[in-house]
Amino acid sequence: MPSNILEMRNITKTFPGVKALQNVTFTVAEGEIHAICGENGAGKSTLMKVLSGVYPFGEYEGDIVFEGKTCEFSGIRDSEERGIVIIHQELALVPELSIAENIFLGNETAKRGLINWDETNARAAKLLKRVGLDENPTTKIIELGVGKQQLVEIAKAMSKKVRMLILDEPTAALNDDDSAHLLDLLRGLRDEGITCVIISHKLNEIKAISDQVTIIRDGQTIDTLHMKRDEVTEDRIISLMVGRSLENRYPDRDPSIEIGEEVLRIENWTVHSPTQRGRVLIRNANLNLRKGEVVGLAGLMGAGRTELAMSVFGRSYGTNISGQLYKFGKPIEAKNVQQAIAHGLAYATEDRKRYGLxxxxxxxxxxxxxxxxxxxxxxxxxxxxxxxxxxxxxxxxxxxxxxxxxxxxxxxxxxxxxxxxxxxxxxxPDVLILDEPTRGIDVGAKYEIYQIINQLAAEGKAILVISSELPELLGICDRIYTLSEGRITGEVPREKANQELLMQYMTRGQE
Structure with missing residues (x-):
């Protein structure tokens, strides 16, 4: 049986007016993948910031014992010297610097004040191969997608002789393929003896990858479950997270509320890329929304879902946009965001931290x-x-x-x-477009968001929900459109929709 590499004993952390952590005890076995679950605000990230020195010794109560020794970290550099490396949800990479420059930023390979770029790039190439990223070390970060940036962060951690790797919501912004690759990489690191702690709201991923899972609620440790010894189900984890059972993860719609007249119609909508000349992002899209209706928009990453939504909302994305918008049957012009808002359109972005707030x-x-x-x-x-x-x-x-x-x-x-x-x-608004409205939030908060959506529909709003989670669309929508390669490929009513049918439509190529 593996020994414990980490023990956090009676950790208490207080902010002005708020006790974020209260006597939290957290134990991790060496060479395992240990998941941490809890609602937003439960204290998960705060606990990991205590461990990694973001909140230094003296700003919290309790003890951290790592590899048998009590630690008093005064900052991140102290924890990294012991082999504890944290990768935050907001990646700490410099977009205009190269992969190699980012990997060794603050830890440069230098002699007499001069950086040896040949050695830097060679070392970076070895690290990239180790994490399965086939990119030139001189490539700028800005040229990489989020999934590849996440791998660069892990390569950066590997350069520091990591003993314990902490990942905060590592797959929150990744598509299914990138998520699967990242989880495989974590399994490989575990096989190499590196201990991983992962914070995640994706319960299916936690079940698939973790050896143990600790649930935190309201700043306190609730339970730790062993994935093989205990009967661990998603429902059991949810119950421990929220303090109650969620028999139905999607609230029922009031059947007495009738879907009314057409509010918005989009006809022959075509959008070109603002950065790649001649590339068509959306081609002749047609869809409509009715009063009191929740309509879903499903598509794989890169299908054009966000591009369609943003272009409709005051042409805030795209160029050479053509087509027509109709509001209550009459044509409208929404050539900028101000006009869109004046016409009763609203768009809640998928990136709330960057664009929404x-x-x-x-x-x-x-x-x-x-x-x-x-x-x-x-x-x-x-x-x-x-x-x-x-x-x-x-x-x-x-x-x-x-x-x-x-x-x-x-x-x-x-x-x-x-x-x-x-x-x-x-x-x-009369029309509310919600782009990934529950991304990166826990199941309890998701349920509350769904209730808000239902209430808005009951008030007569027409709602378009864009989501990467097909169960979510199936659980809350009246109709679902599918998008593939910039084309609307299907329109499925709720009673006929299932994941297999939606995926068939979502993977249809251009005819």
Whole structure:
């Protein structure tokens, strides 16, 4: 039986007004993959930041014992010297530097102040081969997709003689193929004796890869399950995470609510790439949304789902856009975001941290950002009314924050997503486009987002949901369109939809 490489004993971490961790005990066996589960805000990332020295000794209570020795890390460099390396959900890579430069940034191969680039690139090439990334070390990070960037981060960790690798939501932004490759890589690292700790909301991946899973709820350790010895099911993990059972992961729609008239129709919509001349991203797309209806848009990575949504929303992406939009049967022009909002369109982006929110500002300002005109008189925003509006959304959407003056960037992913929804709901749209609305959030928060979607539909909104998770679309949508290579390839009603049929349509090539 393997010995423990790590013990975290009675870890308590307090922020002003909030106890993020309370007497957490966490033990990891050497050479295993150990998963950590919990709702957003449960304390998972905080615990790993304590371990890696992001929160140094003195800022928390409790003990960290690594390889039998009590550690008092004063920063990340101290933990890395012991072989503990953390890869955060937001990758710490410099886009304009090369792969090799990023791998050895701060750890350069130099003599007398001069970097030996031949040796640097050669060492980087060996590391890239080890993680299965077939790229030239001189390639700039900006030229790589997210999946390959994740592998560069792991190669960077490998350059530091890692003993324990911590990954925070490593597959959250990856497609299925990249996720599968990453999980295979982690299995390979385990076989080499490297211990891995993975934070993830994807329960199917946790079941597939981990040896043990620890569940944290409200800053406390709830249980640790051994995947082979214990009867571990997704339902059991969910119950421990949220403190209650979720018999149905998708709330029932009220059958008394009837789907009404057509609100938005998109005809012959064609979009060209803004960066690759002559490339057509969307070709002659036709779809419609009705009042009180939740419509899904399914497609593989690169099919054009986000490009379609953004181009419809005020032509915020793409060039040489042609086709026609109809609102309640009448043609409309939405050549910019302001016009789109004025016509009752709203778009909640898939990248809430980069495009959806101002993370350094508070909840109040984020909620009002898209509809300041409703709060302004003679060019001045009514602060009291803005406060009242934001507070109303904080309560109605159950945003977990002490006040609307809380900084948005400090909220959990699920609560940030609720702020994004509040921002667009306040514009009072007739059509709401939700691009990956539950990406990177836990099952409990997902359920709350689904309830919000149902409530909006009950109020008569027409909703388009883009999601990479087919079970999610099947669970919440009335109809589902499929997209492949920029073309609408199918339209499937709820009663006939299943994953196999959707995948058939999603993989149809150009005719």
């Amino acid at each position: 101002n993370l350094i500002d508070n909840i109040q300002r984020n909620v009002s950002a898209a509809a300041l005109g409703k709060l302004a008189k003679a060019g001045w925003v009514d602060d009291n009314q803005e406060l009242s509006v934001a507070e109303g959304f904080r309560k109605s959407l159950r945003i977990k924050a002490p006040t609307v003056a809380s900084i948005t960037g400090k909220l959990s992913g699920g609560n940030q997503q609720k702020v994004v929804l509040a921002k667009w709901i306040y514009t009072n």
